[in-house]
Amino acid sequence: MTRLLRDTLREWAGEARVPHDLADRALRRRSWLPIGATVLAAGLAVGLAAVVAVFAFGMGGDNTAVRPATGVSVPVRPAVTSTDVRGDEENAPPRKLVAAGNVALSAYYTTEIEKLEGNWERARRVWSLYDPRTDTYERTSWAWVDAAPGLQLAAVVEGDLLGKRIGVLDMNTRQLLDTIDLEHAVGSVSWSPDGTKLLATAYSEYPDRWQVMGENSQSMPESTRIGYYVIDIATSEVRYRALPPYAENNVNVRQDLGWSLDGSLIWQPTSLGRQPRIYLDRDGKQVDAPKDDAYLSHDGITRLSPNGRLVLGDDGLPTKITDRETGAVAGTQRVLQLLAWADDEHVIALGCAKACGNEFDNGLVLVSVDGSRTVPLTAKVNRSKGEWNWVLTPRN
């Protein structure tokens, strides 16, 4: 009898006391809610406040489908969006969340060089994944980690260097919501832009290894790529396709596949300047590159501003941002690389220390399109040996 339930709820609700100062509390809290950043050093506060003010995004909306068998909901987006600027100016790799506008540093990895038998060496990635419970990055033992857009779920490869099992992790609870067992070992995994599918590249042997031939001389073996998986998280459909390495002038042993910007195609990397990516359709058939291929960055994020008007330029120093239609330079920046748009006027970039005397002394910064304002997001350290490498992910 629903009557009892309704009456009980109504009567119980009536016992709630209404504080007289809720509006004051909310207004006070609002003043610090969006800017919890350590980067808010005194001199930069004004600039950052302006950055925060221009970010405006809507609610996540009705975008969730549920997979009944496991309860994994995809795509998962945060119920309440965040666009505040967060940084950890003291540390690199950062200990606290780094984020600005619609992009967050969801994970990073460090590499450890391991000596093997004979003259072989290999690089082992050690992954740290953002943990929203503590607002820090948690070191993990997974072979690969990729956070989905929205930073609610992460895909992880379970295994030592390579793995035959992929887990879907709830980043909020750190519980594995699902595991997918594979026939072939994979060395990387990547979420589709809409956060509904995974792309995992399979290898017969761990690819990040080489022979030391002398000082500063390495001999790379043939690539060991054998194929790839596309996994639909919502339906559990797992599709494997064999795909040998792309051999023409290609010395890369690791040849991970990636998604096109709209997620409708996948691509394999080449070493060819004229055609850095070869696209494949759902059936594995080679197709022409989509029009927006020119805007795809190395890490799978668009180089086009959210309003579609400006394009991030090539590595600097300095770098430049140009008008998409006219090619006119909209601004130059004294940074090393432009990495991702935080909003229409600000970009997460790789900035160098002081006067850029050594380009390897670098760290993440937030820079304005006109280059006039730069705010550090991490400390700047020497990264000549790949001390840490970031993964930037859409936040909302």
Add this chain to the structure above:
Amino acid sequence: MDAADEQGFREFVSSRSPALMRLGFLLTGGDQHGAEDLVQTALAKLAARWRRVEAPEAYARQIMYRQQVSWWRAAGRRGEVVQATPPDLPGADRTHQSELRLVLRAALARLTPKQRAVLVLRYFEDLPDHEVARALGCSVGTVRSTTHRSLARLRRIAPELAAELEAAS
């Protein structure tokens, strides 16, 4: 937010905070402080985007629903642990409606936030299943199965309510 916006926001809070507190109180299982935190969080987020929100109450409620579920996620599933000791129950002969309601409150307080949220949205807010699903960011099927499980759990916690709640599922 300029002075006029702030005035508008204060008027909104003044007129709608009783309703929001009632909702928060139920979502938190009768926890006054928890309800204040929940409402306060929702209002702070609302204030931050006051000019851009067309339906402020709906927005605040949406944040409360999802915040409650996300707190539940972040806190783990401790709310679902079935305790060995049943709650204090009235004697079997107490069948008066007001006593049944007290028993039901105690049982509702022991549901997980998500289970409670589904029942509150369905039976207090009177939302149809598809709107409950939209509010919580899940499917209609999940709403129905959670409702079913929640009522079953209430019956387990308070067997004397079984007959009363049977018809609700």
